Amino acid sequence: MIDQLIYRSLATEMKRLFEHFPVITLTGPRQSGKTTLCRKLYPDLPYINLENANTLQEIQDDIKSFFDKYSQGVIIDEAHNFPEIFSYIQIHVDEDKFKGKKDRKFIVTGSSNFALLEKVTQSMAGRTAVLTLLPLSYKELLQSGLAPTTNRFIINGGYPAIWLDESVRTEIYSNYYTTYIERDVRSIINIKDLRAFHIFLRLCAGRIGSEFNASSLSVATGVSVNTINSWISVLAASYTVYLLTPYHANIGKRLTKTPKIYFYDTGLAAYLLGIENEVHLQTHPLRGELFENMVINEILKEGYNKGKEEHLYFYRDKTQREIDVIRMKALNIEAYEIKAGKSYDKDYFKHLKYLKELLGEQVTRTTVLYDGDSNNDSTINGLYNFRDFSLYDNKLV
Structure with missing residues (x-):
């Protein structure tokens, strides 16, 4: 038994890629530590979880207000619950690039490989780094x-x-x-x-x-x-x-x-x-x-x-x-x-x-x-x- 957070080896590569990509996509099994890793590395980024039915409904009802609210970026946990969000992220990433804005970052996580990566492939090619966090080594x-x-x-x-x-x-x-x-x-x-x-x-x-x-x-x-x-x-x-x-x-x-x-x-x-x-x-x-x-x-x-x-x-x-x-x-x-x-x-x-x-x-x-x-x-x-x-x-x- 340990009484502290375990340092994850993936953190080094994640921090490196964060400097080069507007979006980081982190996949892996449930409970492998994705949320903990993201929030520990980027404590200043707002955090939302799409497992929360109210949050999910709020985004689906008014997606524009959501992106206006998080104009500096956000950690979106369990994004496979609303895979359409990648299309909206793509639009905002492209708009930021056109305007020369580089400070808005998105980190999205998900535990369902199919639902998540299918949308990543379709919408986010060239815009996101895809990483996988497996259980502890x-x-x-x-x-x-x-x-x-x-x-x-x-x-x-x-x-x-x-x-x-x-x-x-x-x-x-x-x-x-x-x-x-x-x-x-x-x-x-x-x-x-x-x-x-x-x-x-x-x-x-x-x-x-x-x-x-x-x-x-x-x-x-x-x-x-x-x-x-x-x-x-x-x-x-x-x-x-x-x-x-x-x-x-x-x-x-x-x-x-x-x-x-x-x-x-x-x-x-x-x-x-x-x-x-x-x-x-x-x-x-x-x-x-x-x-x-x-x-x-x-x-x-x-x-x-x-x-x-x-x-x-x-x-x-x-x-x-x-x-x-x-x-x-x-x-x-x-x-x-x-x-x-x-x-x-x-x-x-x-x-x-x-x-x-x-x-x-x-x-x-x-x-x-x-x-x-x-x-x-x-x-x-x-x-x-x-x-x-x-x-x-x-x-x-």
């Missing part, structure tokens, strides 16, 4: 004075509220889950069978790190394949899950074409799996998959916190050779194997060596990230415990 916790064990980090996840008071972790996730179902899901689609959706979400947690099979989930939940595909889109749009795409290349090998499913937050996944404490997690059959999910999340966060979108894939061919993460950087490839074990095994590098032989100089890095002791891995080239790559950017960037 391990490095951010380390910088705040915490050094949680692997199991503690997996089961707590990264939502700041839990690290402020771990004693109510279960209650926080229960409330988050209920709020998510009632607000985000129902605002995007009309779910006729809420019970089936609950089952579907828990089944997704049980299939972390596995290939996403809509037909299998259709049978398990009793709904159509089209419904399953619609539901997975909703989970992705609200930053609950993401699908890791398989790597494709013309290398004369039959590669899988089915993506794998992961959660943006392992704490929520653990909650859905009924894992109540670190003892349960240590012996749980999905502990390895949750560790893998956590490490991939850390790679995603490292990029997003620098304002960059990571291009991540996985490799699997017909002979079942598999590499957990293929990270594209321009035309180069970085390959990562993720192992939940605490002891080193020389076979950890087997598939990485194969990929290096297959693709040659295109593979610029082969790395194993595992749960071992950093004191034991310094003599093995390419082997790191995940805490080390959380501490040192040059291990991944």
